[in-house]
Amino acid sequence: MSIFLLYMILLSDVPIESYCKWNMNIKNSTTIDMSETCVNNLEENVYLPYGMGSTDALVLIITNKVAMRRCSITFHRDILNEDVMKIFVIEFLTDVNNVYSLCSIGNLYVVENYVNPVNLCQLFNSTQYQNPFIFTTKFDLEFKFGDFRKDNFQAVKITATSTRILKMTETCNSKEIGCNFNNTNTCISKELQCDGNLNCGRRNYSDEEASLCKRTTDTSLAPIISSSILISSFLIYSIVYEIMKWSPELKKKLRHRYKNEENTIVLSNYSPATKTYIPKKELKMLHLRVASTIESSSRTTDQFYRHSPELHKKDQ
Structure with a gap:
């Protein structure tokens, strides 16, 4: 108001x-x-x-x-x-x-x-x-x-x-x-x-006189246009300010969204439709799981060749 x-x-x-x-x-x-x-x-x-x-x-x-x-x-x-x-x-x-x-x-x-x-x-x-x-x-x-x-x-x-x-x-x-x-x-x-x-x-x-009256009309409209632009800009800014001021929940959600975007990376398989959004804090755990899987796979292979030396020689 x-x-x-x-x-x-x-x-x-x-x-x-x-x-x-x-x-x-x-x-x-x-x-x-x-x-x-x-x-x-x-x-x-x-x-x-x-x-x-x-x-x-x-x-x-x-x-x-x-x-x-x-x-x-x-x-x-x-x-x-x-x-x-x-x-x-x-x-x-x-x-x-x-x-x-x-x-x-x-x-x-x-x-x-x-x-x-x-x-x-x-x-x-x-x-x-x-x-x-x-x-x-x-x-x-x-x-x-x-x-x-x-x-x-x-x-x-x-x-x-x-x-x-x-x-x-x-x-x-x-x-x-x-x-x-x-x-x-x-x-x-x-x-x-x-x-x-x-x-x-x-x-x-x-x-x-036509040319004189045209200049007079254009000059008289200039302050009206300038004032209208200034007032409209002020009104838009004031409305946005009031919304942010009286809506803390909205403000909190916006801040949370921006924070999540800052801590997120995108993994893409050459297609925008297959994009996967992974938070950065989860990336370390993903890396550990992948490393653990690779290490486990390596140990399994060594055990297999240890029990089947003939196949190991054939692969070499």
């Missing part, structure tokens, strides 16, 4: 990262699944600050779990900081045929500052399918889902990220990474790097 408790304590110190899985590895803890709540004209309001680390971003998921989806989500601007802009990345995670059904039947409106709604279904085409929609704004932005039936699409993923707009000669600090949009240079939190979400809006770019 004590070994098990020690093992659990050691295991609790291993720096294992938690992953929130949704069709991919997402380390962002602020992930909201509205698949079952986007009904009955539900209205949600989100306030996304900047400078809070990984919570500068929010991932919103809506899948086809219910028959009809109808709701709205409004992301509000930061009224206290005019240098904060928000990046919105919309991904339709389905095949091309379902995308066309989505746009012909359902509606997804994007409304900036409560005016001029844009229907993404009218903008979506086969060339845009491989790339997500990207919106950047300093104002409130509303997403309105209307009449999305269950068979229209599999999922919609919206990644919203607060970002800081750089001045003319300004650069990102050590806790930030850059995201550039046309003539606008911005910075997002470095904690969002390689989190599985397109915070900057493009695959294999900036926060999700």
